[in-house]
Amino acid sequence: MTRPADAIKHVSAIGFGFAFVWIGIQHFTNTAFFEPIVPEVLGDPAFWVYASGVAEMLLGVTMIHPRTREKGGYATAGFLVIVYWANLNMWINDIPIGDEVFSTTAHIGRAAAQLLMIGLALWIARGKKEGDFLASNPSEEGKEAATLTGTNLQ
Numbered sequence: 001m002t003r004p005a006d007a008i009k010h011v012s013a014i015g016f017g018f019a020f021v022w023i024g025i026q027h028f029t030n031t032a033f034f035e036p037i038v039p040e041v042l043g044d045p046a047f048w049v050y051a052s053g054v055a056e057m058l059l060g061v062t063m064i065h066p067r068t069r070e071k072g073g074y075a076t077a078g079f080l081v082i083v084y085w086a087n088l089n090m091w092i093n094d095i096p097i098g099d100e101v102f103s104t105t106a107h108i109g110r111a112a113a114q115l116l117m118i119g120l121a122l123w124i125a126r127g128k129k130e131g132d133f134l135a136s137n138p139s140e141e142g143k144e145a146a147t148l149t150g151t152n153l154q
Helices: 004-029 033-038 045-064 068-090 103-125 140-149
Strands: none
Touching: 004 033, 004 045, 004 068, 004 103, 033 045, 033 068, 045 068, 068 103
């Protein structure tokens, strides 16, 4: 039987994955939003916006599919650590998005949100293997009964 926590993790992975795909698409449809925060040292901002958009779409797909979810979750956590550099660049250099420069409180909120997303990606990565919550596992009672009868459930 499926535990409720497994179902919640499965649904969270799908939702987080679709959110990543959507944000990745935004990197192609609204490049002007993302380009200003690319650190100058990296060079051509458009390249980095498109590259990170592709990465976000791919990472989203890996979290949606149960077979790739573990690696996708870990890769997403690593990606979120790396791309925080752009948010930090925005904070340190008071780079506006549109006509708005974020307050320190808003930047702290963004940092907290980034940490929460990293935590969510790691939680998703630590899920069950092989089919995620869709795979049925024998209950503890079933394992105990099998041990008593000498039956191997695996």
